[in-house]
Amino acid sequence: MQILKYIGRRMLLVVPQIIGIVFVSFMLVKTIPGDPAVLMLGPTATPDAIASLRESMGLDKPLPVQFGLYLKNLAKGDMGTSWQTTRPVLEDLVTRFPATLELVTAGLLVAILIGLPLGLISAFRPRSWLSKVADFYSLIAGSLPDFWCRWRCNSAQIWRRQMSAASRERAARFGTGLPRDTRITMEKELTLGAS
Structure with missing residues (x-):
C-alpha cells in the first residue's frame, strides 16, 4: 500500500x-x-x-x-x-516518427552492445586494464554531448571525402558498397549508441 x-x-x-x-x-x-x-x-x-x-x-x-x-x-x-512547413505540427511529427524510432532503436542496440560487455568486464575484473579502459570510456562517453560527437563524426566524414584523386577514381569505378543514405544513417546510429 x-x-x-x-x-x-x-x-x-x-x-x-x-x-x-x-x-x-x-x-x-x-x-x-x-x-x-x-x-x-x-x-x-x-x-x-x-x-x-x-x-x-x-x-x-x-x-x-x-x-x-x-x-x-x-x-x-x-x-x-509549423512555421517551416505550414502544416500541422502533429502531422509533421507523425511523418518523421518512423525515422526517429529507427534511429533511437539502433542507437540503443549499439549502446547495449558496447555497454553490456564493458560493464561485465568491469564487474568481473575490477582492477584489470580492461576495466580501466571501460571506466575511461564511460566517463568520456557520458561527458560529451551527443551533438558534439555527431559534429566530430561529420568532420571526420568530410576529411575522408577529401581523399586523393586516385582514391576518388577508384571509389567511382568500384563503388562504395552501401548507398549513401544507408551509410549516413548507420553513422548516425553508431554515433548515438557510442556516446
Whole structure:
C-alpha cells in the first residue's frame, strides 16, 4: 500500500513538471527572432495578409494569453502549425516518427552492445586494464554531448571525402558498397549508441 501512495505522489509531481517544460519550450520559441507570420507567408506577403495570419494564430494577443491558448489547444491535441512547413505540427511529427524510432532503436542496440560487455568486464575484473579502459570510456562517453560527437563524426566524414584523386577514381569505378543514405544513417546510429 505504501508503494501505491508513493507512486501517486510522484505522478502528481509530473503535472507541474510537464507544465514547466511546456512553458520553457513555449518561451524558447518566442525568443526566435522574426515574425512567424512573415516566415510562413514569405517576404512578399502584404501587410493585410500578415495581420490576418497573426490574428488567426493569436500572435496579436499578450504573451500570457498566447500561452493560455497554447495550453488549451495542446490539451485538445492541437499542437499548432509549423512555421517551416505550414502544416500541422502533429502531422509533421507523425511523418518523421518512423525515422526517429529507427534511429533511437539502433542507437540503443549499439549502446547495449558496447555497454553490456564493458560493464561485465568491469564487474568481473575490477582492477584489470580492461576495466580501466571501460571506466575511461564511460566517463568520456557520458561527458560529451551527443551533438558534439555527431559534429566530430561529420568532420571526420568530410576529411575522408577529401581523399586523393586516385582514391576518388577508384571509389567511382568500384563503388562504395552501401548507398549513401544507408551509410549516413548507420553513422548516425553508431554515433548515438557510442556516446
